[in-house]
Amino acid sequence: MATTIHEPPQIDHPHTDDFSNGGGRNLIPADGDLRLTIDHSPPPTSSAIWVVVFAVSMMFAAFTSALFVRKGSSLDWQSFSLPSILYFTTLVLIASSVTLEIARRRITAFMRGFQTGVENPARWLYVTLFLGLVFVAGQYVAWLQLRAEGLYLATNPSSSFFYLLTVTHALHVLGGLGGIIYILSKLHRGILRRNQLVASARYWHFMDVLWIYLLLLLLMKL
Amino acid sequence: MKRQDNSKLAAVSVCLLLCLVVAGLSLSLTNWEVSAAPEGKITGTVKLDGTAPHMKGIDMSKDPWCVKQHANDPAHLELVVVGKDNGLGNVVLYISEGLSGDALNAKPTAVPVFDQKNCLYTPHVLAMDVGQEFKVETSDQTAHNIHPEPNPLTGNIPWNQSQPPGAPPVTKSWKAVEMIHVKCNIHPWMSGYFAVVKGPYAITGEDGSYTIENVPPGSYTVTAWQETYGNQTAKVTVAGGQSAKADFTFKAK
Amino acid sequence: MHDMSAPAVHHHAPPTSFIRKHVFSLDHKVIGKQYYDMALVAAIIGMILSWIMRIHLAWTNAAIPGLQLLSKTGAPGGVLTPEYYLQLMTMHGTIMVFFVLTTAPFAAFGNFFLPIQVGAEDMPFPHFNMMSFWVTFTGFIVLLASFFVSDGPTLGGWTQYAPLNAVGAIAGPGQGMGVILWMASIALFCVGQLLGSLNFIPTTLDLRTKGMSLMRLPLTTWAWFITSCMGLTAFAVLMPACILAILDHVAGTSFFVPSNLVISDQLQQHSGGSTLLWQHLFWFFGHPEVYIAIIPGIGIVSHILITNMRRPLLSHRVIIYSMGALAVLSYMVYGHHMFVSGMNPYSALAFSFPTLIITIPATIIVLIQIFSLYGSKLRINSASLFALGFISMFVSGGVSGFFLAQPSIDIMLHATYFVVGHFHMVMAVAAMFGIFAGTYFWAPKMFGRMMNETLGKIHFWLSFVGAYCIFMPFHYLGIVGNVRRYSVFVDDYLQPLLPVHKFITVAALLTGAAQAIFLYNLIHTRFWGKPASDNPWEGTSLEWSTTTPPPFDNWGGKLPVVYHDPYQYGVESSVGDYVMQASPEQVKTENDEQ
Amino acid sequence: MAKLFAVTIIVIAIASAIPIIMHTWSAPEDISIHGPIIDDQMSETMAEAGIAFLAAQFVLAIFIWMFAKPNPGGKIKKFPGGATGLVIGAFLIVGIEVLALGVFGAKVWADVYLSPPGANAMPVQVQAGQFAFYFRYPGPDGKFAAIHPNLIDESTENFFGIDTTNDPDAKDDIVTAEFAIPVNKEIHLLMHSKDLGHSFYVRELRVHQDFVPGLDVSLHFTATKIGKYEIVCTQLCGLGHYNMKAYLEVMSQDDFDKWLKQQAAAQ
Structure with missing residues (x-):
């Protein structure tokens, strides 16, 4: 009744693709008879980073809706002006995104072998790392300024939300810095994969966009 | 022979010395009170000047069991309890100044009982010494919760726990001097006090009379505390074995 | 500079030390079993708590021997106080919803079987996977720790409504440290499950083996994938809500606590918070959570039924789309928990219609499952019995949803035992039946040994009849208006209902005791059971293509290639009436999707 | 075993329905002006949900009774109409049912909650x-x-x-x-x-x-x-x-x- 058409093609090892640890599904099907779907999936790191971006977005969406509800629910909301250092830190963060993009391109080119022998591709990563630290330090200065003004976490819902949003964001930025350090260490050990670099870069840019969103939110609503 | 006499004397004196040491030791161990001068007491009455304020009735209708208990004996607030001859009940009297040493730190061994009866506290005010154990009991067929609300700054730790019908008594003690309001959240009208003081204390009966026992001789300030009217003080001097008198009068507001 | 073009070695070697093998393992199979064992312990604790509550409800003044050892103030002389009843109730709900119904069908089975069913060697981020379990486990320990703080665990119910959750110990026993531990535990749980989703989604999307198109994924994989997408959204909202509540609690902020509250005669310092904000945030998580608990069950039950019916369901795609529809709709309906909460009455209407509409995909799933039985060759075994029992329970619990979806009827039924009966049937018992079915079905693959069928069937009969005896009467109580979360029925109108409560308690004690049979069966099987063959049920999906138990990398170095849809039953092949997904054999009549 | 299971399901379904039909436990008599429409809505929903409940359990039981046999060599059959029929059926029957319940229920809700109090209240x-x-x-x-x-x-x-x-x-x-x-x-x-x-x-x-x-x-x-x-x-x-x-x-x-x-x- 049934007929065996051929020996099952076995794959020795799925991870032969250079920079991707995507599944064997990326391989082109060997047989024409079967209804195989050719579907080039990205390596898991890049879908994973979208998962992270989505989860973090949901979290800040929850905070945002809390802010709107809380502001609408009562009359005790006191506005205050944002510490001006925040504009400086915003610029720093944007600059860090730019430097990271430069670093990403250079490292990618370096890995492809286009620019062998050129300057240390890690340099721009260090610049990014430095700018990231400056950003977090700047946020810290902003909190100190508010404290000096007598605005603590529990002083008013506006200050509560300010601390809540900025601290949560800063913690996520620290996570991104951890990612960059991880990339650096992999780079130095020569085991960096491109998708890891791309994923960290995406996360970092996301932190950037998230911060701009938060700044606008705080500017308009606080 | 003289030497023999001497040795006898020596033996006797050694024996005496031993006896003294033993006696002293046992004295110190048993805290034999004969060693101190005989203790006196402070007595008196607390009265209310003016007409007693109207004590509102309590509507217990949220708990039919409580209503049933008061079918023939309507309950009312006990903020001010006035007996015959305007005697003021539930006034706590204690020595606020002048006590020292053992008299201050002695802990009575008696265990006062705070009963929850017919959805009211009996007694309404329970006086006790710092560190003295007391019991909270329930005689009711409905559950109560005991919720003392001390000021957290005094060092007394608030607690809140239920006592269903038939539950064993709760034994507790307090760490610091404080007049602690106690309430039952299930029956919001239930209100009472734990009066935590240091040293000997007394509480007036319905006729307003009181007696503070076991007061060593000395000069003291006696404080009378009433939950609505607050504190009053008086100076008294107690002689050994004698009874000193201190009367108080609170003015009705 | 180093050579950066060298491909990384993804393959991790099997660990040899005990700790790396069984405790801090990176292997998704071990992590799956760890989740399973944690859920088992949690379920036993949760069940014992429910026993204590049931005994107390039926015989209020009965002393339960030994209970005073757990809490001297909570159960003086072994008799529960009202607050300890509520504390145990809160723990029962929290443990069951989070640490059993979410972890067992989703995290436990999903971790073990999702990578195998897609033909992967492991999850893409095994370290995150390990963290996912250990963070969840820490959350569980933190929750249990609240039994041992001075005034016990929180009594606020598993929904932890504000402002009760945020005002502190003044509101009653357990509302101090107990709440903080609860919030911390749930926040940790959320992190753990987010880390789980971080692995589940890329595994399903990116690690499928050759030939495994999305529509060739078994229904279980689809269910876990949809669940992890839901978890990503739901837990990412609950965690910030917990953070806000903790801040209100310890830092004196006022997110959820309004002004001018007077608790026990003491004016609170908070100002202007919104209590409904908590409810919105909580139920935005809470309703999807119900589907997070049940969708894996739907997938598992479909998977098991198909294998035992020897035929695919009438439609593979429709089930997938329906599960997806459930997932999407579940975010639009959460307001039906808040019909009488004081939110705008117009929004009650806006939430009522999606709630009613969500019955359509649910009905489609049930109808397809039931009508696929027609003309099948149904095999009766413990797994299929529990799967069929799931359908029966899901229907019984589902129809009561018609009532609760309507705000006008909710006036009568809100916060009564009707609601309790409804969600226990549709979410708790049904999901439990899914877990049981999965255990009987997959134990051979997970533990390499066959469960005892006779004991399994006895377990099924007692559980099935018992569960109906417990939870059907809940609906009757609710119709009379028996309010839930009461520790004692002092009310006049509740007194006549006590015989019903006694009946339920007896049924609960017997049904609970019947679970000992399962426990014995499970433990006995794991150590001394009959060794299982690679494919004892003649299944087709990939988990049956590998050895029993699967090797460390699932496939012994050779990834399978997929040639067929997942459920090729009722065909004629060289092995019988089925052809396996990884078999290159071409058969005459494939069951194509219509 | 399968037949016993089928019978059990039917017995449970009927036993569950009896207290509802007999009104063994029912809501107390209404004493409000707005109550009767809620009660009507309730009994309407009860009827529809009850029919859905009994029908689903019965069909499940009957199919288990009929098809739980080894039947070696026998072919599997497909329910006439297949999934398409079921989906259309579900959309039509359940859709109309929930739409009706939703619309009438909304009206009841609006009558109760969206009407302002009278001037003499x-x-x-x-x-x-x-x-x-x-x-x-x-x-x-x-x-x-x-x-x-x-x-x-x-x-x-x-x-x-x-x-x-x-x-x-x-x-x-x-x-x-x-x-x-x-x-x-x-x-x-x-x-x-x-x-x-x-x-x-x-x-x-x-x-x-x-x-x-x-x-x-x-x-x-x-x-x-x-x-x-x-x-x-x-x-x-x-x-x-x-x-x-x-x-x-x-x-x-x-x-x-x-x-x-x-x-x-x-x-």
Whole structure:
């Protein structure tokens, strides 16, 4: 009744693709008879980073809706002006995104072998790392300024939300810095994969966009 | 022979010395009170000047069991309890100044009982010494919760726990001097006090009379505390074995 | 500079030390079993708590021997106080919803079987996977720790409504440290499950083996994938809500606590918070959570039924789309928990219609499952019995949803035992039946040994009849208006209902005791059971293509290639009436999707 | 085994339905004007859900009875119409059913919740707190005195925190622990929570509404039958939640006037 058409093609090892640890599904099907779907999936790191971006977005969406509800629910909301250092830190963060993009391109080119022998591709990563630290330090200065003004976490819902949003964001930025350090260490050990670099870069840019969103939110609503 | 006499004397004196040491030791161990001068007491009455304020009735209708208990004996607030001859009940009297040493730190061994009866506290005010154990009991067929609300700054730790019908008594003690309001959240009208003081204390009966026992001789300030009217003080001097008198009068507001 | 073009070695070697093998393992199979064992312990604790509550409800003044050892103030002389009843109730709900119904069908089975069913060697981020379990486990320990703080665990119910959750110990026993531990535990749980989703989604999307198109994924994989997408959204909202509540609690902020509250005669310092904000945030998580608990069950039950019916369901795609529809709709309906909460009455209407509409995909799933039985060759075994029992329970619990979806009827039924009966049937018992079915079905693959069928069937009969005896009467109580979360029925109108409560308690004690049979069966099987063959049920999906138990990398170095849809039953092949997904054999009549 | 299972399912389904059909346990008789439409909606839903429940369980049982056999060599069959038929059926039957329920249910809800109170409705304020309800009637001046949270003191029975010494509106406010209302008179209930979330549930009145701390909500109803009914809290509020209740006394207008006078005297 049934007929065996051929020996099952076995794959020795799925991870032969250079920079991707995507599944064997990326391989082109060997047989024409079967209804195989050719579907080039990205390596898991890049879908994973979208998962992270989505989860973090949901979290800040929850905070945002809390802010709107809380502001609408009562009359005790006191506005205050944002510490001006925040504009400086915003610029720093944007600059860090730019430097990271430069670093990403250079490292990618370096890995492809286009620019062998050129300057240390890690340099721009260090610049990014430095700018990231400056950003977090700047946020810290902003909190100190508010404290000096007598605005603590529990002083008013506006200050509560300010601390809540900025601290949560800063913690996520620290996570991104951890990612960059991880990339650096992999780079130095020569085991960096491109998708890891791309994923960290995406996360970092996301932190950037998230911060701009938060700044606008705080500017308009606080 | 003289030497023999001497040795006898020596033996006797050694024996005496031993006896003294033993006696002293046992004295110190048993805290034999004969060693101190005989203790006196402070007595008196607390009265209310003016007409007693109207004590509102309590509507217990949220708990039919409580209503049933008061079918023939309507309950009312006990903020001010006035007996015959305007005697003021539930006034706590204690020595606020002048006590020292053992008299201050002695802990009575008696265990006062705070009963929850017919959805009211009996007694309404329970006086006790710092560190003295007391019991909270329930005689009711409905559950109560005991919720003392001390000021957290005094060092007394608030607690809140239920006592269903038939539950064993709760034994507790307090760490610091404080007049602690106690309430039952299930029956919001239930209100009472734990009066935590240091040293000997007394509480007036319905006729307003009181007696503070076991007061060593000395000069003291006696404080009378009433939950609505607050504190009053008086100076008294107690002689050994004698009874000193201190009367108080609170003015009705 | 180093050579950066060298491909990384993804393959991790099997660990040899005990700790790396069984405790801090990176292997998704071990992590799956760890989740399973944690859920088992949690379920036993949760069940014992429910026993204590049931005994107390039926015989209020009965002393339960030994209970005073757990809490001297909570159960003086072994008799529960009202607050300890509520504390145990809160723990029962929290443990069951989070640490059993979410972890067992989703995290436990999903971790073990999702990578195998897609033909992967492991999850893409095994370290995150390990963290996912250990963070969840820490959350569980933190929750249990609240039994041992001075005034016990929180009594606020598993929904932890504000402002009760945020005002502190003044509101009653357990509302101090107990709440903080609860919030911390749930926040940790959320992190753990987010880390789980971080692995589940890329595994399903990116690690499928050759030939495994999305529509060739078994229904279980689809269910876990949809669940992890839901978890990503739901837990990412609950965690910030917990953070806000903790801040209100310890830092004196006022997110959820309004002004001018007077608790026990003491004016609170908070100002202007919104209590409904908590409810919105909580139920935005809470309703999807119900589907997070049940969708894996739907997938598992479909998977098991198909294998035992020897035929695919009438439609593979429709089930997938329906599960997806459930997932999407579940975010639009959460307001039906808040019909009488004081939110705008117009929004009650806006939430009522999606709630009613969500019955359509649910009905489609049930109808397809039931009508696929027609003309099948149904095999009766413990797994299929529990799967069929799931359908029966899901229907019984589902129809009561018609009532609760309507705000006008909710006036009568809100916060009564009707609601309790409804969600226990549709979410708790049904999901439990899914877990049981999965255990009987997959134990051979997970533990390499066959469960005892006779004991399994006895377990099924007692559980099935018992569960109906417990939870059907809940609906009757609710119709009379028996309010839930009461520790004692002092009310006049509740007194006549006590015989019903006694009946339920007896049924609960017997049904609970019947679970000992399962426990014995499970433990006995794991150590001394009959060794299982690679494919004892003649299944087709990939988990049956590998050895029993699967090797460390699932496939012994050779990834399978997929040639067929997942459920090729009722065909004629060289092995019988089925052809396996990884078999290159071409058969005459494939069951194509219509 | 399969046949026994099928029979068990049918027995359970019928046994579950009997108490509903026989009204062994049923909601108490309605005493409100808005209640009957809720009851109608309830019995309509009960009928539809009951039919769906019985039909699904029966079909499940019958299929298990019929098809649980090894039948080696036999071919599997497909249900006529297949999935398409089922999906269309589900959309049509369930869709129409839920649409009907939804539309009629919405109308009921709108009648109950979206209608404003009448001009002659009698205002009564109810305050919920751990763990009792207290009621306040505005007295002859028709005005409620302002609430001062810092004055709330249960030990002196100032449950609402009204300032009796300085506030002229406070002099004639009547505070009671019992909720007495005249029969056939519309009541406008102003709901205020002193501390936490509570709920106001009277089964006979078909009234159920949460108290929202920090937000005052109101509802209105008319009771049509003299009697004594229980008000219970349904929102978990702490250890005494199970014992948080009050009694609703529906009286004739004369009795109510008498009662109110009596209460005013006791203030």
